[in-house]
Amino acid sequence: MKTQTLADLGEDKLVRLITAKLSTDGSIIAGPGDDCAVVVAPKAGEQLLLKTDTIVEGVHFTADTPARLVGRKAMARVLSDFAAMAATPKHALVTLIAPPETPVKRVLGLYEGMTQLADEHEVRIVGGETSRGSQLSLTVSMTGTALKKKWISRSGAKAEDLIFVTGTLGGSIRGKHLKFQPLLAEAHWLVKHARVTAMMDLSDGLAKDLPRLADQSGVGFEIEPARIPLTRGCTLEQALTDGEDYELLLTLHPQTPLSLPDEFHRAFAHTRLHLIGKILADPKRRNLGQGGWDHFKA
Amino acid sequence: MKTQTLADLGEDKLVRLITAKLSTDGSIIAGPGDDCAVVVAPKAGEQLLLKTDTIVEGVHFTADTPARLVGRKAMARVLSDFAAMAATPKHALVTLIAPPETPVKRVLGLYEGMTQLADEHEVRIVGGETSRGSQLSLTVSMTGTALKKKWISRSGAKAEDLIFVTGTLGGSIRGKHLKFQPLLAEAHWLVKHARVTAMMDLSDGLAKDLPRLADQSGVGFEIEPARIPLTRGCTLEQALTDGEDYELLLTLHPQTPLSLPDEFHRAFAHTRLHLIGKILADPKRRNLGQGGWDHFKA
Numbered sequence: 001m002k003t004q005t006l007a008d009l010g011e012d013k014l015v016r017l018i019t020a021k022l023s024t025d026g027s028i029i030a031g032p033g034d035d036c037a038v039v040v041a042p043k044a045g046e047q048l049l050l051k052t053d054t055i056v057e058g059v060h061f062t063a064d065t066p067a068r069l070v071g072r073k074a075m076a077r078v079l080s081d082f083a084a085m086a087a088t089p090k091h092a093l094v095t096l097i098a099p100p101e102t103p104v105k106r107v108l109g110l111y112e113g114m115t116q117l118a119d120e121h122e123v124r125i126v127g128g129e130t131s132r133g134s135q136l137s138l139t140v141s142m143t144g145t146a147l148k149k150k151w152i153s154r155s156g157a158k159a160e161d162l163i164f165v166t167g168t169l170g171g172s173i174r175g176k177h178l179k180f181q182p183l184l185a186e187a188h189w190l191v192k193h194a195r196v197t198a199m200m201d202l203s204d205g206l207a208k209d210l211p212r213l214a215d216q217s218g219v220g221f222e223i224e225p226a227r228i229p230l231t232r233g234c235t236l237e238q239a240l241t242d243g244e245d246y247e248l249l250l251t252l253h254p255q256t257p258l259s260l261p262d263e264f265h266r267a268f269a270h271t272r273l274h275l276i277g278k279i280l281a282d283p284k285r286r287n288l289g290q291g292g293w294d295h296f297k298a
Numbered sequence: 299m300k301t302q303t304l305a306d307l308g309e310d311k312l313v314r315l316i317t318a319k320l321s322t323d324g325s326i327i328a329g330p331g332d333d334c335a336v337v338v339a340p341k342a343g344e345q346l347l348l349k350t351d352t353i354v355e356g357v358h359f360t361a362d363t364p365a366r367l368v369g370r371k372a373m374a375r376v377l378s379d380f381a382a383m384a385a386t387p388k389h390a391l392v393t394l395i396a397p398p399e400t401p402v403k404r405v406l407g408l409y410e411g412m413t414q415l416a417d418e419h420e421v422r423i424v425g426g427e428t429s430r431g432s433q434l435s436l437t438v439s440m441t442g443t444a445l446k447k448k449w450i451s452r453s454g455a456k457a458e459d460l461i462f463v464t465g466t467l468g469g470s471i472r473g474k475h476l477k478f479q480p481l482l483a484e485a486h487w488l489v490k491h492a493r494v495t496a497m498m499d500l501s502d503g504l505a506k507d508l509p510r511l512a513d514q515s516g517v518g519f520e521i522e523p524a525r526i527p528l529t530r531g532c533t534l535e536q537a538l539t540d541g542e543d544y545e546l547l548l549t550l551h552p553q554t555p556l557s558l559p560d561e562f563h564r565a566f567a568h569t570r571l572h573l574i575g576k577i578l579a580d581p582k583r584r585n586l587g588q589g590g591w592d593h594f595k596a
Contacts, residue, residue: 033452036348041346050425052439054429095351154331216332
């Protein structure tokens with residue numbers, strides 16, 4: 001039997017198939033079907049956070065990657081950015097570009113993967129857009145909220161702050177890049193239990209991402225390479241430059257109690273918090289070489 | 299001299315070039331540079347509106363289309379959706395997928411086109427994402443606000459309501475699809491001066507879009523073809539199915555004064571409001587055939 005494609009089904013029927021399966025809740029005043037989605041605004045005292053992220057076939061996944069994992073990854077990457085701000089993600093819009101010959105089943109798999117992970121974090125897909133194109137891509141745009149002054153920027157690191165990462169780094173291509181958990185609970189725990197001065201998620205590798213945090217904060221840094229937690233079987237070079245770790249990179253006030261990593265591990269048995277270095281006042285002093293993943297140069 | 303490409307420049311420098319030229323205002327608490335953008339939340343009594351839209355090279359524009367007009371179109375399409383809800387657009391996120399061999403100059407042109415139109419409507423680009431890919435596409439995700447119960451849905455049309463369109467229909471491919479003005483002022487005027495029961499923007503042609511409005515409202519319709527305002531040189535068929543008109547399609551309470559189109563034209567000398575038919579109670583009674591632009595079947 002011939003596989004049904006997007007060209008066979010048409011845009012309107014595709015949209016109906018997709019939207020019929022979306023989760024809903026009381027925060028959605030008008031979902032798909034109108035020109036815009038309408039949702040309840042953040043509560044008094046909260047600010048609105050916005051993020052968009054895209055994954056492209058042949059760049060972030062392959063034609064062979066199971067559709068549910070592709071969808072999951074698209075959603076997880078954006079959720080990871082909300083974790084990095086210690087914020088609460090709320091509503092998502094999804095843009096699908098796909099060749100007309102794409103099987104309908106594959107597209108439904110993408111949405112299943114997205115919806116399942118979104119549901120786990122009480123995030124709702126409230127709208128989106130579809131277009132044909134020669135290469136499949138999936139763009140997730142998301143809103144979230146955080147109390148004023150309670151979200152964590154990349155720009156707050158100060159001299160003598162301690163630098164930490166969660167989990168292990170390197171080797172994500174072996175599977176973690178498709179299956180990582182956005183560290184929302186971990187980020188909220190850290191903000192509650194420690195003085196987090198800056199935070200970001202590691203998407204392009206420590207060697208590229210730590211300088212970005214340092215740039216935003218106007219500081220330098222000193223990493224002890226031996227302290228960097230390597231994924232089993234990975235070299236230091238891989239840990240620094242492979243990218244797609246989706247771990248949290250954060251700086252904590254110098255008076256952070258030494259017991260914090262143990263407390264963190266008691267709260268989150270599946271992962272650990274590692275001290276890897278400290279922030280220096282001089283923005284020119286940086287002991288990691290350049291590297292990491294560049295989307296256009298790679 | 300060799301043209302500088304995205305591959306020559308690299309992602310970080312590209313992002314710096316782009317973000318340095320973005321407009322800013324007091325509503326932006328954290329712009330590009332953090333994991334998420336942070337903006338002020340809607341005011342008390344307002345709801346949050348969300349929309350995303352994408353344009354793809356070879357589908358919505360060609361390799362020869364001037365970059366500024368491509369960027370302008372990407373922004374204008376989303377602004378048009380906020381007009382359709384009689385809402386106020388606020389903040390945008392932009393996702394660019396582009397081949398590494400794309401000239402940097404072309405990408406800067408895209409952002410100039412987007413920023414210029416956004417500025418005209420006091421909309422700020424607060425973040426985005428770039429990735430390489432084989433085909434250029436530009437996705438704009440936008441937030442906006444509207445007072446509770448003051449935005450206009452597609453679902454409010456009732457039997458006997460009158461159906462109107464603004465401007466003229468058909469032939470957009472000759473240039474309008476790149477240069478149309480999002481009808482925000484017109485939409486707000488209509489809501490202020492008449493009882494608008496349902497509204498949408500015409501993106502896929504009246505023959506496809508009116509049935510969508512009717513579906514959402516659970517009604518039928520009767521159009522007088524002779525009343526449909528044709529763009530000069532266009533046939534009725536073209537007016538119904540060309541698509542990309544970006545005019546407003548709206549229904550008004552049956553007691554709308556006959557003078558409204560004249561008042562509208564006095565307020566907006568460049569365009570007109572045309573009565574084209576009326577809403578019927580029976581959702582099965584629809585006198586327009588199917589047609590219009592389908593992204594996957596076309």
